[in-house]
Amino acid sequence: MSFQYWYLVKPKPNGNYFVGIENYKNIISSHYFKNSVGITLIYIAVTVAFRFIIGLFAALLLNTRFLGRGLARALLIIPWAVPEVVATLVWILMYDQKYGIINYLLTNFHFIGSNIGFLIDPKVALPAAMAVNIWKGFPFVAIMLLAGLQSIPQELYEASTVDGANSLQKTIKITLPMLKPVSVIVFLLLVIWTIKDFAIAYLLAKGGPSRATEILTIFIYQTGFKNFDFGEAAAGGMIMLLFSLLFTYFYLKMTKEGESV
């Protein structure tokens, strides 16, 4: 399909004929495609980094003993358990420019002077979408890393205590290196999932305000089902597939290595 003429708005008498790499040429030279690739890259980089850091912190904190640890662990899973669509609708309600709770809190504590239209201002819309994604994704990281933390043998810590290491040294020298295999896999999974992420950004603003949140999936969707150029959309999909195949390859390689050790 990506090599055929599939522009349904302008049907040709000879139907869906072969056009070679015309679709790819069109899509790569398209200004909007470049825009959406850039946005996707920012989106992936920022959300993966933040999800990872917050998840790591949460895991490290939850691995210590304190009152109500079980409760805290249960509460942390909530964002992950809420369906994407439901979560996004709640965030839309919270982001509301006039009545939203976030604007209310921010103005009340004097962080901002006037209300922000989170989903209306092109400058703020992308960070707003990222925030939802980070909120939704970090519990997964936390749970995975927590499992990784618990598999670290206790003897290592005991030995380092004998050697006189303080807790910061322990964290840097033992915990983080031991977490490396799990983190690499979680990291690759996050990247793969974020490439194909669609629902949150689409529901929040439909790629909108002036294409500020138009990540690659939304761009492909719009090309296919709004502009009815299925050939070009298929070409875009193939390009996206290449990206995710690349990371899937790394992922498979990493999991294989883990098995052989």
Added chain:
Amino acid sequence: MRKIGKTARIILIAIICLFAVFPFFWMLSTSFKIPQEVYSFPPKFIPQEATLSGYAEVRSAKIYGKRYDCRFRKTMITTLQINNIDFN
């Protein structure tokens, strides 16, 4: 020193948990509000006139010609069936 570290840790955990739970809490709180209160200013954390009418309405609401609870039952049954096949 130990005490401070522990307190800081608990505060950090509280912040992360708050961040995680707040949207869920907001959804729960909104679900009990009357329609006028959903878009009120200033927003209220606890609904003043708590009502269950939202739940009653959604149960009998029709989605594509079928009632919500029919849909719900069907979803549950399908989920269970799919998982049964997977586990065997």
